Amino acid sequence: MAVFSMELGRIELGSSWKVQSHTYCPLQDARSRKKMLSVKFAGQWKGGELQRCNNLQVVIPEKRSVLNDARLPSFKPLSCTSNGRYALSEVKKDELSTWDHETLILKKKAEEIIPHLKGKCIYLVGMMGSGKTTVGKILSEVLGYYFFDSDQLVEEASGGASVAQIFKERNEQGFRDSESEVLKQLSTMYRLVIATGGGAVVRPQNWNYMRQGITVWLDVPLEALAARVVAVGTESRPLLGQASDDCYSQALTRLTKLYEDRAEAYKSSDVKVSLRDIAVELGNKDVARLSPTVIAIEALMEMSKIMTYRKLMNAARS
Ligand SMILES: Nc1ncnc2c1ncn2[C@@H]1O[C@H](COP(=O)(O)OP(=O)(O)O)[C@@H](O)[C@H]1O
Numbered sequence: 001m002a003v004f005s006m007e008l009g010r011i012e013l014g015s016s017w018k019v020q021s022h023t024y025c026p027l028q029d030a031r032s033r034k035k036m037l038s039v040k041f042a043g044q045w046k047g048g049e050l051q052r053c054n055n056l057q058v059v060i061p062e063k064r065s066v067l068n069d070a071r072l073p074s075f076k077p078l079s080c081t082s083n084g085r086y087a088l089s090e091v092k093k094d095e096l097s098t099w100d101h102e103t104l105i106l107k108k109k110a111e112e113i114i115p116h117l118k119g120k121c122i123y124l125v126g127m128m129g130s131g132k133t134t135v136g137k138i139l140s141e142v143l144g145y146y147f148f149d150s151d152q153l154v155e156e157a158s159g160g161a162s163v164a165q166i167f168k169e170r171n172e173q174g175f176r177d178s179e180s181e182v183l184k185q186l187s188t189m190y191r192l193v194i195a196t197g198g199g200a201v202v203r204p205q206n207w208n209y210m211r212q213g214i215t216v217w218l219d220v221p222l223e224a225l226a227a228r229v230v231a232v233g234t235e236s237r238p239l240l241g242q243a244s245d246d247c248y249s250q251a252l253t254r255l256t257k258l259y260e261d262r263a264e265a266y267k268s269s270d271v272k273v274s275l276r277d278i279a280v281e282l283g284n285k286d287v288a289r290l291s292p293t294v295i296a297i298e299a300l301m302e303m304s305k306i307m308t309y310r311k312l313m314n315a316a317r318s
């Protein structure tokens with residue numbers, strides 16, 4: 001998904017789009033007489049799947065900032081075809097989709113927090129499948145940070161072997177050694193969002209590295225985790241074991257045991273983002289239906305709170 005804003009003669013696209021060239025021209029729909037805008041992209045959506053284009057939303061501000069003007073006209077796609085031509089129809093502000101609203105709030109919260117972060121890295125921790133990678137990518141994009149997945153860095157450091165292969169060839173200990181080395185190297189850097197592996201929290205030494213930044217725990221109910229990891233397949237996550245006939249129950253049992261061993265460690269994080277709490281705040285919404293954007297917003301808000309609190313405490317001490 002991408003929101004891109006446009007000033008006269010200029011289009012800015014989220015970094016998910018790769019664009020070689022673009023043109024646009026205002027026109028009028030002959031039947032509805034609605035104001036239309038045709039945007040043609042010579043580039044491609046990096047995600048590759050064409051149906052994702054259905055989620056394409058365009059917000060076209062009259063003024064510079066999308067966030068500061070409630071009267072902005074906005075446009076949503078009428079059609080989407082494989083040649084990259086999108087017809088857009090004007091929609092009123094109050095017709096903005098949930099997706100528009102979430103994205104605007106996300107941007108606003110990110111703008112507010114960026115100066116206070118001072119480039120500090122964000123370490124996402126949490127059980128496997130908690131959404132560290134998914135939410136991490138959203139946060140990195142909106143904050144203008146780089147995204148790193150520590151599992152991927154471990155794999156690269158092992159010459160391209162998968163996590164599952166590393167566990168097989170070098171045991172969990174070997175994997176954890178590489179993971180610690182990766183975290184050590186990342187701890188010297190700035191402006192990164194890092195999706196850590198679910199077990200990174202078990203080694204105290206890793207906390208020394210992660211404490212250089214802000215640690216954010218994505219706390220997801222175990223049932224939701226089990227459903228997610230089963231949906232993508234458990235092969236890439238060796239601690240879940242070989243798939244059995246009842247994958248969901250097996251995953252739930254293993255996740256429960258891992259969680260019991262790690263709960264205290266996760267609780268050491270600077271910030272907790274509880275999906276259960278968000279769901280309650282939203283009127284007992286189903287946890288499984290919370291979008292990654294909503295979770296990213298909550299993460300930014302919780303980070304903001306802790307930074308304000310710490311600033312006040314430091315001021316009180318000096
Ligand atoms: N908020 C969410 N709602 C539904 N599915 C999600 C959500 N966040 C992540 N997922 C899905 O769960 C799976 C695991 O997410 P991922 O980000 O890889 O977790 P982690 O990096 O913590 O292991 C992926 O298939 C992802 O698409």
Ligand SMILES: O=C(O)C1=C[C@@H](OP(=O)(O)O)[C@@H](O)[C@H](O)C1
Pocket residue numbers: 126127128129132151163196197198199200236237238239
């Ligand atoms: O919980 C764990 O111990 C692990 C989680 C995995 O990462 P994700 O949390 O990204 O799945 C990966 O590091 C490895 O399979 C071990």
